[in-house]
Amino acid sequence: MGAGCTKVQSQEEAEDAAIKRNMEIEAKREQKVLKLLLLGAGESGKSTIFKQIKVLFQTGFDDPERRSFVPVIHANVYQSIRTLLMGCKEFAEREGESSSKYILLPENQNYGERIAEVESPEGCSLLDEDNALKVQNCWKDPAIQAAYLRGNELQLPDCTEFFLNNVLRLAAQDYIPSQEDILFARQQTTGIVETEFSPDKDPKNKGVCYRLFDVGGQRNERRKWMHLFDGVTAIIFCASLSEYDQTLLEDDKQNRMIETRELLAWLLQQPWFENTSFLVFLNKFDIFQKKALKVPLSACDWFQDYQPLTTNNQEIERAYRYVERKFKKIYEENTAPSNIQRQFRTYRTTAIDEGIIKETFRLVDDALTIQRLIQEMLNVLHVLACSSLEGVFLACEWQRP
Amino acid sequence: MSLAELRERAFQASLQVKELKEQVLMRRAQLIDSDVASFAQQNDFSTTQLQPHDFVCCRTLQGHTGKVYALDWSQERDRIVSASQDGHLIVWNPLTSQKTHAIKLASSWVITCAFSSDGVAVASGGLDSICSVYVLNTQQEQPISDPKTLHGHKGYISCCKFVPKRDAQILTSSGDGTCALWEVESCQKVSVFGGDSSCGHSADVVSLSVNTKEPHIFVSGSCDRTAKLWDMRTASRATQTFQGHGGDVNTVQFLPDGLCFGTGSDDSTCKIFDTRTGHQLQQYKDSHLSSEGAKVNSIAFSISGRFLLAAYSNADSDCYIWDTLTAEKVGNLKDSPNPHTMPVSCIGLASDGSAVCTASWDRTLKVWASNERETQGVQHDGLRVTITLPLAYKPVYYKKFSLQAGTIKAIDKETTLHAIWTHLRGTSSNGQAFRQVASYRNRATGTAGNI
Numbered sequence: 001m002g003a004g005c006t007k008v009q010s011q012e013e014a015e016d017a018a019i020k021r022n023m024e025i026e027a028k029r030e031q032k033v034l035k036l037l038l039l040g041a042g043e044s045g046k047s048t049i050f051k052q053i054k055v056l057f058q059t060g061f062d063d064p065e066r067r068s069f070v071p072v073i074h075a076n077v078y079q080s081i082r083t084l085l086m087g088c089k090e091f092a093e094r095e096g097e098s099s100s101k102y103i104l105l106p107e108n109q110n111y112g113e114r115i116a117e118v119e120s121p122e123g124c125s126l127l128d129e130d131n132a133l134k135v136q137n138c139w140k141d142p143a144i145q146a147a148y149l150r151g152n153e154l155q156l157p158d159c160t161e162f163f164l165n166n167v168l169r170l171a172a173q174d175y176i177p178s179q180e181d182i183l184f185a186r187q188q189t190t191g192i193v194e195t196e197f198s199p200d201k202d203p204k205n206k207g208v209c210y211r212l213f214d215v216g217g218q219r220n221e222r223r224k225w226m227h228l229f230d231g232v233t234a235i236i237f238c239a240s241l242s243e244y245d246q247t248l249l250e251d252d253k254q255n256r257m258i259e260t261r262e263l264l265a266w267l268l269q270q271p272w273f274e275n276t277s278f279l280v281f282l283n284k285f286d287i288f289q290k291k292a293l294k295v296p297l298s299a300c301d302w303f304q305d306y307q308p309l310t311t312n313n314q315e316i317e318r319a320y321r322y323v324e325r326k327f328k329k330i331y332e333e334n335t336a337p338s339n340i341q342r343q344f345r346t347y348r349t350t351a352i353d354e355g356i357i358k359e360t361f362r363l364v365d366d367a368l369t370i371q372r373l374i375q376e377m378l379n380v381l382h383v384l385a386c387s388s389l390e391g392v393f394l395a396c397e398w399q400r401p
Numbered sequence: 402m403s404l405a406e407l408r409e410r411a412f413q414a415s416l417q418v419k420e421l422k423e424q425v426l427m428r429r430a431q432l433i434d435s436d437v438a439s440f441a442q443q444n445d446f447s448t449t450q451l452q453p454h455d456f457v458c459c460r461t462l463q464g465h466t467g468k469v470y471a472l473d474w475s476q477e478r479d480r481i482v483s484a485s486q487d488g489h490l491i492v493w494n495p496l497t498s499q500k501t502h503a504i505k506l507a508s509s510w511v512i513t514c515a516f517s518s519d520g521v522a523v524a525s526g527g528l529d530s531i532c533s534v535y536v537l538n539t540q541q542e543q544p545i546s547d548p549k550t551l552h553g554h555k556g557y558i559s560c561c562k563f564v565p566k567r568d569a570q571i572l573t574s575s576g577d578g579t580c581a582l583w584e585v586e587s588c589q590k591v592s593v594f595g596g597d598s599s600c601g602h603s604a605d606v607v608s609l610s611v612n613t614k615e616p617h618i619f620v621s622g623s624c625d626r627t628a629k630l631w632d633m634r635t636a637s638r639a640t641q642t643f644q645g646h647g648g649d650v651n652t653v654q655f656l657p658d659g660l661c662f663g664t665g666s667d668d669s670t671c672k673i674f675d676t677r678t679g680h681q682l683q684q685y686k687d688s689h690l691s692s693e694g695a696k697v698n699s700i701a702f703s704i705s706g707r708f709l710l711a712a713y714s715n716a717d718s719d720c721y722i723w724d725t726l727t728a729e730k731v732g733n734l735k736d737s738p739n740p741h742t743m744p745v746s747c748i749g750l751a752s753d754g755s756a757v758c759t760a761s762w763d764r765t766l767k768v769w770a771s772n773e774r775e776t777q778g779v780q781h782d783g784l785r786v787t788i789t790l791p792l793a794y795k796p797v798y799y800k801k802f803s804l805q806a807g808t809i810k811a812i813d814k815e816t817t818l819h820a821i822w823t824h825l826r827g828t829s830s831n832g833q834a835f836r837q838v839a840s841y842r843n844r845a846t847g848t849a850g851n852i
Contacts, residue, residue, distance in 0.1 A: 016499040019491070020464060023503060027466035027487065093403065191530040191557075192510060215528065220556050220576045221605045221624050224649075225528055228486060228510050230468075 033196070034368065037229050038214045039267065040238030041260050042249060043158070045283040048183055048351035049238065050193065050214045056358050057197035061182060069177045072185045073163065073170055080160040081135050085112050087147045087154040104143045112138060132171030139164040152245045152295075155252075158287065159184040183352045191216065212236075222266075230272035234343075234368055237264060237280045238351075241288035241323060244300035257300045261330060268334035277343035277371050279364055280327055285320070286350045292319045302326065320348065341378065343371050426644075429680065437673065437683035438728035448727045449707065456722070456732060458739055459756075460768040462493050464500055469760040470511065471747045476518040476565075479751065481768075483760055484514035490525055492537065495758065495768045504535055507548070510557075515571070517563045522585075524571055526558025532573045534585050551583045553590050559607040564633075565616045572619060574606040580621050582633060592636035594621070600638035602629060608652045614659030618676075622650030628664050630676055643674045645681050652699045656706045657754075663709060665697030671711050673725065685709065685723045687730060695719065699747045704754025710734075712745035712759065720745050720759065734759065734769065741767065 038046045054061065085104075092102035104112050111134045138144055151160070162184050163170060170181070177185070196211045213229075243256035264280075267273060293311060297303040297319055306322055308315055324346050331344045345367050347360045467486030474481055480501065481493045488509025492502040510528035517523070526532040533548035556576030564570040564582075570591065574580045579595040579602075595601020604624035612618040617633040618640075626646045629639035648667030655662045656673075661682060665671045671685040695715035702709055702725070709723040718741050720734035734740055743762035750757050756770040 012494075012497070012499055012501070015501065019500045019503040023464060023466055023487070023489065026489075026505070030466075030487070090404065192508065192528045221649075224559070224576065224605060224607060224624070225510075225512065225557055228512070228528065230486075 033209050033211050034234075035229075035232040036210055036212045037232045037235045038212060038238065039235055039263070040281075041240075041243075041256060041263060043186075044238040044240045044243075044260070045281070045349075045351040046214050046238045047187070049236070049281065049283075049349075049357065050195065050212065051183055052351060052354065052357045053195055053197055053212060053361075055179060055354065056361070058195070061179070063176065066177045066182065069182050069185050070175065072187045073177060073181060076157060076159055076184075076186050077135065077163050077167055077170060080157060080164055081138055081144075083154050083156055084144050084147050084160075085138070087150070087156075088112075088143050091147055091150065101146050102143045104138070105141050108134075108138050108141050129168070129171050129173075132167045135164070135167050139167070153247075155249050157186045158242075158284070159186055180352065226267075226270060227272050232276055233371070234277040234279055234364075235267065235273065236364070237267070237278055238283050239264070239280060239327070240284045241282050241320070242284045242291055244297060244303060245291075245295050255300055258302055261302055264327070264330055265334055268331060274339065275341045277345075277367065278331065279367060280344070280346045281349045281351075281360070282320075282323065282327070282346055283349050283351050285348050286353070288320070289316050292316045297322070324348075341371070341374060343367050433680055436681075436728075437726060441726040441728075446726050448724045448729045449731060451722065451732045456734065456737065456769050458737055458767045459770050460495055460498050461739070462495070462498055462766040462768070463764070464491055464493075464503075465489070465764045465766075467764065468743075468762040469746065469764060469766060471513045472749050472758055472760040472766060473514055473516040473523075474749050474751050474758065475516040475520040476752050480516065480520060481749070481758055481766065482514050482516050482523045483766055484511045484525055484527075485764070486511075490514055490523055490535070492523065493766070495756070502537055507533065512557060513560045515561045515563055518565055522563075524561050524563065526561045526573060528557045530554045530557055530575070532558050532561050532571065532583070534571065549585055549588055551585075551588055551590075553581065554579070556605065559605065560609040562609050562611050562619075564611060565613050567616060572609060572611060574609045574621055576605040576607075578602045578604060578606060578623070580606055580609065580619075580631070582636075592633065594631050594636050594639070602627070607649060610653045610655045610662060612655050612659045613657070618659075620653045620655065620662050622653040622664055622666075624649040626650060626666075628653050628662070628674065641676070641679050643679065643681070645672060646670070648696070651697055654700050654702060656702050657704055658706065663700050663702060665700040665711055667696045669693075669695050669697065669713070671697055671700055671709060671723070673709075683725070683728055685711070685725075685728055687721065690715065690719065698745060701748040701750045701757060703757075704750065710748050710757060712748050714744045716744075718742065718744045718761070720748070741765070 038049060040046050088102045088104065095102060147154070148156075148160070169175065192213060192215050194211060194213045196209060198209050213232075239260045240256070243260070246256045248254045248256055248259055264278075268278065293315060296308065297306040303322070303326070306319070309318065327346055328344070335342060335344075345363070347363060348356075349360050350356050462481070462483075465483065465485040465487055467488075469483050469485045472481055472483040479495060481495055482490055483493065484490050486509075488506050488511065490502075490504040490506060490511070491500050492504075493499070494501055504523070506525055506527075508527060508529035508531070511525050512527040513525065515524045520537075522534055522536050524532055524534045530552075531554075532551040534551070535548045551571070551573070554573065554575040554577055556578070559574050559576060561571060561573045564572055569585050571583050571585055572580060573583065577596075579593050581593050582591045583589065584591055595606070602621065602623040602625050606621050606623045608622040610620050612620075618630065619633070620628055620630050622628045626644065626648060628643045628646075628650050630641040630643070631639050643664075646664065646666040646668055647670075650664050650666050652665040653662055654664075660677060661673055661675050663671055663673045669686065669691040673682045673685075674680070675682050690713055693715050695713040698712045698714050700709060700711045707725055708731070709725050711721050711723065713719045713721070718735055720741075721730050722732035722734070723729070724731045734745075741759065741761040741763050745759045745761045747760040748757060749760075756768050758766055758768050760766045
């Protein structure tokens, strides 16, 4: 009887001890993983960076995975042409009866009406060669091209030009998306996606493992869940350089660059990110290069005090440096001068360019190694301030082979 | 009709709506002639005084390696499930402080957890927008089965609750502004509350509470500063909307009688609303906390409804105990001998009201109850019997103990109270598991309950 009692007791105690052991092992393992959080406003290029990681540091996309992108790409094509058609209609109305700049050619009008009527991109069937020809004709229509020039007033995805120029290839029977197609494909991220990778070769970094999280960029109350990321090593903040003249998808009165600035300032102020490094990826530099000479930076209120000096290519470099300084200023305004643990870096990126991203991540790795070393140094100094030499050696774990 | 004309009409309509809303508010304000505290004062209710031993931390549950975000008690078997930043759900036995299960979640970003009323399943939800339901196995050789996953929400899952008396259904609230009712077995969505219709919330829904007396009624709290009352049978519109808070409504909780519910908000106040009249009955506000900007993380009511426990997010980790009738603060868990060192994220009341559990960012959970009065039993067959009395049970001193198969009978000669304790766990061999004696029945007064 007494034995029966202890048997039940000891079984439970054994379970409890086993659970405790497992949790401790897990916790130790987790400490070695460096967590990186990808943040940024919608369409700033976060998911593209995510896909690049897969290509660069993991095994890339295999055939079935590539084929899974076909519906997404076709939906993007329909969405692009539909947005352009609706835009045409709106611009035509605003211009009035006299102008015919935005009126489609007669042979395209019929198809145009049909596409405009379909409610959602999912409602369309997959793009076939017949439809693709009609889409291409629409795209080549001067009215649509005129609307495309005013693309910043519409909510056009960045892949518009690339996909619509290649629409016949995309509609082929045996089409398998190329790596470039996949990187351009736009699908709204919901929930959270994560991936683990190790930066390449360097023997110093044996065992360093990064885990990257992409939390989707749309406007849902970030303040309600941001505290979950307390303790991440660094935040990779993606800002699209080319959005200074565009407005938000959710609110067409708010300028996107201003929104990005507000988001960065808010993040820098959060108490849980006091010791977190901020690595700003100034993304879509390729589009910025084409835009900077045509559209003045002062289209965005934040860049009001920018004075262009010349109109040649050197101006682009100057404009970029100006934007970089502006971001640095936001960081300085929101960080206490006594905070030395936090690192801040800006990187010029074009997310769809593999080479640039690879180089960028090498620099990121360097910056985070510096952060780690600073942290260890601070630990050592703290111990020195407290006491013995033994403590110093214990704290210098990273020096052991 | 052109776009410009449509826009103008929409604008006029929204102005009209605004005006009507203001009229409703004015009319409501006219009807409120009193609140609970004034009523209590007029009728000479006095504030309850809490003695230091009335609220003591009797267990500290340690084991999580990250901040604990949510907890839930089970109905029948007195277990607690907790969810933490380390990506695990742990099921605890609060009596023995031992862990019975640890579940590693597929996505480590968990925000909420719930226990089914039969104690067999636990659910969790978080940033992955999926609610996962795990069935707990009683035999430890088999690992926890793969979860049933409920997909469909377009935003993070902020709260999930099993529908009482209908274990096969679970209710979830999400950052996409909707609540959804699911059938667990088939993983199908039964209905959606909110979403496209403008009668739903216009911002993230962050909390839920189901009415235990009438399980088809529930209330949801949202970042649009309102709480809405819903009837599961009509998903198209909310039955009622309750306004008045100045910030996100972080937590909602029905009172045990099901006629009123309490809310806690980012504006540092708690309020009680009446479902029958739709009015706010009382506000619980502390000027010191308001000036600090402390947010209310979670609330819980005592089983009689007399006490309201509210956990705040300020650096002091205050956890006030309010007297609901007189709106006075009567205690603060922070002042007890070993309080939490970081803010409390969630408070839960045990099903019989005998204990309260708090989960905190300091990685522990604490169980609070009235100071245990232990009665030492007689040595019998070399077995020491310790009987601990529950909060709701007044201490009576027993003169004689006798052991029978599976039970202890205690008889008090003076009052002839008979109390029979039965143990719940294990097989019925005599004397087993008296450490876990868990329920009692008092023949004289007819009360029964769990320890």
